[in-house]
Amino acid sequence: xxxxxxxxxxxxxxxxxxxxxxxxxxxxxxxxxxxxxxxxxxxxxxxxxxxxxxxxxxxxxxxxxxxxxxxxxxxxxxxxxxxxxxxxxxxxxxxxxxxxxxxxxxxxxxxxxxxxxxxxxxxxxxxxxxxxxxxxxxxxxxxxxxxxxxxxxxxxxxxxxxxxxxxxxxxxxxxxxxxxxxxxxxxxxxxxxxxxxxxxxxxxxxxxxxxxxxxxxxxxxxxxxxxxxxxxxxxxxxxxxxxxxxxxxxxxxxxxxxxxxxxxxxxxxxxxxxxxxxxxxxxxxxxxxxxxxxxxxxxxxxxxxxxxxxxxxxxxxxxxxxxxxxxxxxxxxxxxxxxxxxxxxxxxxxxxxxxxxxxxxxxxxxxxxxxxxxxxxxxxxxxxxxxxxxxxxxxxxxxxxxxxxxxxxxxxxxxxxxxxxxxxxxxxxxxxxxxxxxxxxxxxxxxxxxxxxxxxxxxxxxxxx
Amino acid sequence: xxxxxxxxxxxxxxxxxxxxxxxxxxxxxxxxxxxxxxxxxxxxxxxxxxxxxxxxxxxxxxxxxxxxxxxxxxxxxxxxxxxxxxxxxxxxxxxxxxxxxxxxxxxxxxxxxxxxxxxxxxxxxxxxxxxxxxxxxxxxxxxxxxxxxxxxxxxxxxxxxxxxxxxxxxxxxxxxxxxxxxxxxxxxxxxxxxxxxxxxxxxxxxxxxxxxxxxxxxxxxxxxxxxxxxxxxxxxxxxxxxxxxxxxxxxxxxxxxxxxxxxxxxxxxxxxxxxxxxxxxxxxxxxxxxxxxxxxxxxxxxxxxxxxxxxxxxxxxxxxxxxxxxxxxxxxxxxxxxxxxxxxxxxxxxxxxxxxxxxxxxxxxxxxxxxxxxxxxxxxxxxxxxxxxxxxxxxxxxxxxxxxxxxxxxxxxxxxxxxxxxxxxxxxxxxxxxxxxxxxxxx
Numbered sequence: 001x002x003x004x005x006x007x008x009x010x011x012x013x014x015x016x017x018x019x020x021x022x023x024x025x026x027x028x029x030x031x032x033x034x035x036x037x038x039x040x041x042x043x044x045x046x047x048x049x050x051x052x053x054x055x056x057x058x059x060x061x062x063x064x065x066x067x068x069x070x071x072x073x074x075x076x077x078x079x080x081x082x083x084x085x086x087x088x089x090x091x092x093x094x095x096x097x098x099x100x101x102x103x104x105x106x107x108x109x110x111x112x113x114x115x116x117x118x119x120x121x122x123x124x125x126x127x128x129x130x131x132x133x134x135x136x137x138x139x140x141x142x143x144x145x146x147x148x149x150x151x152x153x154x155x156x157x158x159x160x161x162x163x164x165x166x167x168x169x170x171x172x173x174x175x176x177x178x179x180x181x182x183x184x185x186x187x188x189x190x191x192x193x194x195x196x197x198x199x200x201x202x203x204x205x206x207x208x209x210x211x212x213x214x215x216x217x218x219x220x221x222x223x224x225x226x227x228x229x230x231x232x233x234x235x236x237x238x239x240x241x242x243x244x245x246x247x248x249x250x251x252x253x254x255x256x257x258x259x260x261x262x263x264x265x266x267x268x269x270x271x272x273x274x275x276x277x278x279x280x281x282x283x284x285x286x287x288x289x290x291x292x293x294x295x296x297x298x299x300x301x302x303x304x305x306x307x308x309x310x311x312x313x314x315x316x317x318x319x320x321x322x323x324x325x326x327x328x329x330x331x332x333x334x335x336x337x338x339x340x341x342x343x344x345x346x347x348x349x350x351x352x353x354x355x356x357x358x359x360x361x362x363x364x365x366x367x368x369x370x371x372x373x374x375x376x377x378x379x380x381x382x383x384x385x386x387x388x389x390x391x392x393x394x395x396x397x398x399x400x401x402x403x404x405x406x407x408x409x410x411x412x413x414x415x416x417x418x419x420x421x422x423x424x425x426x427x428x429x430x431x432x433x434x435x436x437x438x439x440x441x442x443x444x445x446x447x448x449x450x451x452x453x454x455x456x457x458x459x460x461x462x463x464x465x
Numbered sequence: 466x467x468x469x470x471x472x473x474x475x476x477x478x479x480x481x482x483x484x485x486x487x488x489x490x491x492x493x494x495x496x497x498x499x500x501x502x503x504x505x506x507x508x509x510x511x512x513x514x515x516x517x518x519x520x521x522x523x524x525x526x527x528x529x530x531x532x533x534x535x536x537x538x539x540x541x542x543x544x545x546x547x548x549x550x551x552x553x554x555x556x557x558x559x560x561x562x563x564x565x566x567x568x569x570x571x572x573x574x575x576x577x578x579x580x581x582x583x584x585x586x587x588x589x590x591x592x593x594x595x596x597x598x599x600x601x602x603x604x605x606x607x608x609x610x611x612x613x614x615x616x617x618x619x620x621x622x623x624x625x626x627x628x629x630x631x632x633x634x635x636x637x638x639x640x641x642x643x644x645x646x647x648x649x650x651x652x653x654x655x656x657x658x659x660x661x662x663x664x665x666x667x668x669x670x671x672x673x674x675x676x677x678x679x680x681x682x683x684x685x686x687x688x689x690x691x692x693x694x695x696x697x698x699x700x701x702x703x704x705x706x707x708x709x710x711x712x713x714x715x716x717x718x719x720x721x722x723x724x725x726x727x728x729x730x731x732x733x734x735x736x737x738x739x740x741x742x743x744x745x746x747x748x749x750x751x752x753x754x755x756x757x758x759x760x761x762x763x764x765x766x767x768x769x770x771x772x773x774x775x776x777x778x779x780x781x782x783x784x785x786x787x788x789x790x791x792x793x794x795x796x797x798x799x800x801x802x803x804x805x806x807x808x809x810x811x812x813x814x815x816x817x818x819x820x821x822x823x824x825x826x827x828x829x830x831x832x833x834x835x836x837x838x839x840x841x842x843x844x845x846x847x848x849x850x851x852x853x854x855x856x857x858x859x860x861x862x863x864x865x866x867x868x869x870x871x872x873x874x875x876x877x878x879x880x881x882x883x884x885x886x887x888x889x890x891x892x893x894x895x896x897x898x899x900x901x902x903x904x905x906x907x908x
Contacts, residue, residue, distance in 0.1 A: 004570050037643075053705075057631070063603065064606050065603060065605055065606040065609075066606055066611055067608070067609030067613075068609050073474055091689065093756060110850030133529050133750070136751075141647075143580055143625050143626060146684075148592055148595075148603045148608070149601065149603055150591065150841030151592065152596050152603055153601055155589055155592055155593060155596075156593060156598065157598050159593065163593065163737065164593070165586075165589040165590070165593065165734060167510065167511040167512075167514070168511065168513065168514045169514075170514075170687075171511075171513065171515035171516070171518075172514040175492065175515075175687045175690065175691060176691075178687065178691055179691070179854070180691045180692060180693070181691075181692065182687075182691050183687075183688025183691065183692060184691065184692070184756060187647075187649055187895060188647045188895060189647060189648045189894075189895040189897060190756075190895055192648075192751070193756060193897075194749040194898065196752070196896060196898070197731075197755065197756065199753075201751055201753055202751055202752070202753045202764075202768065203749075203750065203751065204647050204749035204750060204751070205749065205750070205751035205896075205897050206648060206655055206659070206749070207646055207647050207648050208647075209580075209625075209627060209645050209646065210627045210645055210649045212642070221644075224659075224662060224663075224666060225674055228662060228665075228666070230749070238561065245603060245605055245608050245609065246588070246611070246612075249609065249612050249613075249616065249621070250622070250624075250625075251623045252618065253621050253622065254621075254622055256884060284470070311643075313641075313643065313644065314570070314640060314641060314643070315574060315630065315634045315639055315642070316634070317569070317634050317638055317639065317640045321634055321635045322537070322538070322628065322631045322632055322635055326631065331518065335640065336642075339642075339668075342829070346874050353709055365531070396526065396756070401901060449627070450622065450625065450627075451625055451627035451628055451630060451631045452627075452631050452643070453627060453630060453643045453644065453645075460810070460888030
């Protein structure tokens with residue numbers, strides 16, 4: 001992309017008529033995968049690590065985390081540099097990107113390339129594959145914490161004699177030390193803002209902020225937007241990084257962390273559904289997928305990874321809904337899963353594998369197990385659970401998009417990733433195991449969240465009928 | 466399960482708000498029609514030396530009169546507190562509380578709620594305690610030591626922007642799909658639009674929707690002051706918000722919540738509820754232009770208006786049989802920044818062509834300030850009230866016409882009018898644009 005591509009005001013007709021497409025339900029497929037995880041950018045490095053059973057959990061580099069309950073997590077590779085992932089002319093804008101935004105920008109590029117799309121960002125000299133006003137963007141986000149070195153550097157100049165913060169000085173002078181665009185680094189909708197500018201997505205765009213359910217709910221919204229004809233394709237998913245002392249502390253206070261000293265082997269700590277699980281470690285990451293109407297994908301000869309066959313959502317309700325474990329019975333999460341199955345037109349028996357949130361936080365594992373038992377009954381023991389957290393950490397608002405990307409690759413490879421660490425999980429197919437071939441037609445992805453929103457999706461093998 | 470897709474009619478059956486002008490629908494509506502301002506000196510923190518030291522704050526508000534058991538919401542942040550008061554009014558008006566046939570799994574939530582207020586004193590203290598002045602960076606260990614002592618678990622959890630959902634779900638027993646979106650100033654318009662589409666798709670029968678937010682805190686005002694988006698007018702704060710006026714110099718921060726109950730028409734009629742208005746269309750677009758600037762032709766705003774009007778089956782350039790323009794009133798985004806108001810005017814002209822000048826368009830932000838994520842819901846509600854009472858709220862502080870801004874902004878005084886169809890616009894920082902079309906319910 002050139003400078004003029006961003007700066008130029010494109011001539012537009014004075015009155016553009018907007019015609020509503022037919023109301024029949026359109027089938028929605030996934031044509032581009034752009035996960036960004038501690039294993040790297042794109043589905044290939046993630047899939048290799050998952051099938052080889054590698055974990056990226058290690059002592060945190062972003063700050064000295066030895067004063068926290070957990071000193072390790074999964075960070076993006078050290079050579080991740082967002083400047084390599086934007087058009088040259090857009091490099092200046094990377095100065096106002098929080099890490100979460102960088103992840104979304106990297107994921108979008110990977111997804112657009114994987115989908116074989118030309119956009120203003122990837123091919124500015126040619127017309128885009130899909131009309132910009134027919135491309136939507138739904139990117140879920142977490143609560144983004146301000147970069148502490150920058151903010152504190154400014155705060156430190158506004159101290160009174162006792163060393164405490166002095167609002168009088170700050171209002172008059174101190175705040176001037178912050179860059180004028182400071183706020184825009186941390187607004188959750190800036191993930192979508194940058195992605196829509198880079199790739200020229202002018203269709204409906206939303207920023208769903210429902211904690212760990214954010215990217216699953218964003219994919220569902222893209223599905224609805226495409227179904228109702230408001231767009232033909234969407235860049236969809238979510239991104240989150242807790243690699244900031246404030247954001248990291250919030251995870252600890254929410255009761256998520258396993259104890260993990262700097263000297264402990266972090267790759268062994270997270271044991272989803274294990275009787276001896278002690279908590280989780282967080283991973284930064286997320287993913288953007290290209291979600292597209294089947295008919296337009298076929299018309300442009302796109303490679304279809306899988307069908308986004310159905311989605312479901314629900315809200316937990318119990319006495320503790322505003323607390324740390326919304327609805328331990330799992331009933332509400334089960335409602336979301338049932339809704340996704342109905343939406344996809346399949347039954348529990350059709351599901352061949354499940355990607356649960358699988359954090360290794362005992363209360364959340366129990367909630368998930370309860371929900372899955374409600375849906376699958378005795379058959380649950382034979383449904384393989386694909387657990388990602390031991391390899392990439394708990395990826396918070398980025399989870400759903402990463403999980404759906406993994407499901408897509410599993411469906412095309414007809415193969416399950418390896419599982420790590422879990423050594424006892426009664427009634428569940430969740431024990432550590434190497435990667436294995438498996439017939440996979442439908443994969444369920446489900447997650448609860450702090451705050452009680454539940455999200456579920458069924459991703460199905462794209463059968464050429 | 467109801468499986469009707471896409472063409473279900475959706476009506477509003479309850480509304481409530483908590484705003485700088487009061488905490489019930491009719492009092493606030495009267496004050497808006499009276500051209501009253503909710504602005505005053507900022508009291509939520511010591512803002513005396515800030516470039517902007519005034520705002521429109523919610524005053525004398527507690528959740529006690531609105532909730533069954535306030536202790537359940539003891540940890541609620543201001544955003545959730547505002548949401549509870551507004552939602553409780555909407556819920557009561559809708560009559561859902563006493564409805565025996567209520568299926569709580571067919572009721573959803575879609576909010577455009579902002580994040581909770583940061584625990585600034587402890588946050589700043591921890592940052593300063595962890596500051597390594599020589600290396601100009603935070604010492605993680607010292608920071609953690611201070612923060613572990615100072616910070617409160619639930620105070621941190623409550624900052625997550627999805628916590629208002631949890632409080633409303635807890636209060637009203639809602640168990641259907643629940644989402645929160647945070648598209649800056651467009652959030653609650655988008656939330657209502659997406660709630661509408663969930664009902665149309667058949668995923669739910671009823672949605673509690675709207676927004677809630679406050680950014681009247683040290684870092685919120687700092688952020689907007691650094692962006693030079695806020696008015697820095699000296700003198701009387703009630704004169705500071707001047708949308709569409711040539712001397713406008715930025716928006717004034719407000720806070721509060723607007724909540725509505727919308728449901729499928731068949732669900733409303735089956736339980737004997739009174740439709741207050743019908744949601745007729747929703748449009749959404751992205752500017753995809755620049756991080757801070759709006760497309761100068763108002764391309765994104767025009768696209769969302771076109772989409773909403775198309776869904777409502779309205780040709781913006783046609784006139785109705787009685788000669789009226791296609792719609793009767795536009796609730797403007799109208800922030801009072803130089804850029805927004807001129808580009809919004811351009812966008813409206815682009816959509817409505819020659820009839821744009823015949824469509825009154827006002828900004829209640831002149832009176833209650835900018836409720837940020839909650840603004841769109843409150844503005845949508847004023848459209849419903851305009852239809853109910855045949856009254857248009859004014860844009861106050863309009864004194865000096867801007868030569869390029871030549872629409873009918875309903876200057877300074879409310880006006881009676883025949884109002885059947887309204888359009889409400891919200892445009893977010895970051896380029897997300899949303900439009901709702903709402904019309905008189907006719908059986």
